[in-house]
Amino acid sequence: MACSKIFSGDIPEVMQNIIENLRDDIKSLYSCILINRNCCFLATPLLWEDPFSVKYRNNLSHHFIDTYFSFLNENDKNKVNKIKFHKSDIKSSYKPLFNYHTLIKTLDTFRMELHIICWLNTTTNNDQGTSNVKAYVQLITLQDESNEEFRLVKANKRNNGIQTICTILFNLFVENNVILNKLHITFTFYNNQLFNSIYKLILNNPTFISNIEEFTIHLFNYNKQFSIIKQFLSSLPSNIKHIEFFLKDENSEEKDIITDLIKSQSQLSSIKMRFSYNILSHSFLDSLKNSSNTLTSLYFGSNNISDLSYDALSNLTQLKSLQFKDCDLNSGIFQSLLKIKTPLKIKTFAIKKIHVREIIEIELFLQKVGYYIKNLVLDIEYIYRNDNHFKERLFDAIINYCEKIQFLHLCHIDYNDIPKLSKIISNFNNTLKFLTLEVKFFNFEHFSYNISINNDVDELKISSMILKLLCDSLPSNLCYLDLNLVINPDDLKLLFDNCDQIDLKRLLIRNRSSHNLD
Structure with a gap:
């Protein structure tokens, strides 16, 4: 097919398909920019879909944030210059080749703060000053911020300029009719001003998040802003496919807002949950029934899987991936999945850093789904009932029931x-x-x-x-x-x-x- 199009002279379409397949290969996309003008125009929008995920390097003469600033109105430019007078100022005469600020599809508030902190830490004048905990910010894996990066943001919590610039950039995206595909929000007690500003912008411009397919929220020490968070979550569209939440503080109302969020979704494909205490409840597990026809992936992290009834999981007939990490694993969850009468075609099964109470349920589970499993991770740290042969039994189950x-x-x-x-x-x-x-x-x-x-x-x-x-x-x-x-x-x-x-x-x-x- 590709050859016929080349011989017919339809090379641009072929190049578009090639570059689209390189979407996740940043280095190759950068190389494509240097090939010719056509490749540059095809590759550049992909590079600017998620600019805040890239690694920040010091001593750059030009940062991508500077490019965004070139699209600001005069009022916002003046605000930025008051926070940090750029050595070359924000030149209004600079005309970029693309409307870069309209290309963004993924926005992560935590990464945005990190980049702005590092931008302020460059060698130009900065009246307000920032705390340079580290000279550079490493590439952050999605939703897995390190303690060091949190310390960097926290050390700059009194710098209002950071939150002002974040709000200005958010406003730039909203005013230019950006429609996001992915939104990741980290909320702490020291960025509540930023969250309030973001919430108001989104509330007044619902189109900004109308096409969200992937949503992540990390909540830390936010009790005073609980009502706003609840309203914000209720404003999300109902067509989200992937949801991740990480809850740090124990709050009885959290169970309700997360349950309501899950219930509101009609196309939910995956849920990733991490929390520092046990948030699971009957109502939360029952909410999964609403997504029984679409939910294909479940991830439990950092949780004590308590003695609840997991009967609701027996409705998840479309499950393809099941993962547990840092959990005290109750066998009840496997008993519920074993009740599913239709073939459970799980392709990915992972248990990482797990404490288990009984090994028999995992054996039976592997017997049920082993034929379909393609990706398997076994990392059991401890078993409550002393069983010196539990790994031998697990390995036998892999040998006897897994084929692919x-x-x-x-x-x-x-x-x-x-x-x-x-x-x-x-x-x-x-x-x-x-x-x-x-x-x-x-x-x-x-x-x-x-x-x-x-x-x-x-x-x-x-x-x-x-x-x-x-x-x-x-x-x-x-x-x-x-x-x-x-x-x-x-x-x-x-x-x-x-x-x-x-x-x-x-x-x-x-x-x-x-x-x-x-």
Whole structure:
């Protein structure tokens, strides 16, 4: 099809399809800009859909925020110049090639604050001053802000200029009829002024969020603004497909507003929930019934899965992904899913840093859905009922019931696991493409880089067994290998020699050895 269009002279359409497929490849998009004028016009809008996600670098002569400022009216330009007089000022004569401010599709308030703080920390005059906790801001993975980044924002909480500039940029987008696809809001007690301004702008311009497909809200210390948050959530459109919420403080009303938000949605495809206390309630779980025909992904994080009835989950017949992280896992959730009579075609099943009470339900669950699973992560830290063979039972379940594993991540691998691990790798020789293996660490101080540990004999022996196993049985289609081990260089050399026999695209090695090894 593409060849016929090239021969017919329809190259622009072909290029448009190619560049569209590079949407998530930032480096390639930047390269496309340099090819020719047509590629530049196709690639630039994609680069400006989510500008606040990029890594900020110091000492740039021009920041993308400066480009936005060139579109401000004179009144807003004066406000910005009072906060920070730019060394070249905001030149009204500067005429950009694109209306960059109209291209944005993803907006994250936290990232916006970080970029503005770093913009203010450049070497130009800044009357109000900012607290430069770190010289630069790392690329932030969506909805996973680090403590260091929070400290940076918090350290500048008294700088009203930051919130003023955020509001000015929000207003710029709204006034130019931007329609967002993704909105991520982080609300804390020290940015309530910003949230109030944003809320008023959105309330008066509902089109701005009328097409939101992905919505994230992080709430920290916000009790005084609860009514405004409730009104804001009620103003969201009903066609959101992906919702994530992270709730830091225990508030009984939170359960109601989150439940109401879930109930209001008609096309909900995925829910990701993280909280520092147990927010789950019967009403919240029952609200999932409204999305039983559309909900395909559930993620539970940082929560004590309490002894509630999970019968509502038995309605989720379209579930394709089920993930738990940092949870105290109650078996009731699996019992409810086991009640589903129709085939449950789950492709992704992940349990990360989990404490479980019974292993039998997970075994039965793998028996029910194992045929469909392609992505599997098993990281069980602790089981309440002392069962020295629980990993052996889990590995047997993988061997007996799973057939299509392409992505496999196994943690806490011990001496006794090696024979089963060998059989697992052999079983998925033709399908396995991504493999991550982590040795069991008997001393958790391995995870502190400031402490010297000299006793890692057990980890070294197990790691050696894993590496030798891989040397003998690397899957033929493996393209990604990630190892978190205590490594002997001789074993590693053998692995490198065997890697030449497969088409490995990426190899990630984390050596936790306490010794200096050349």
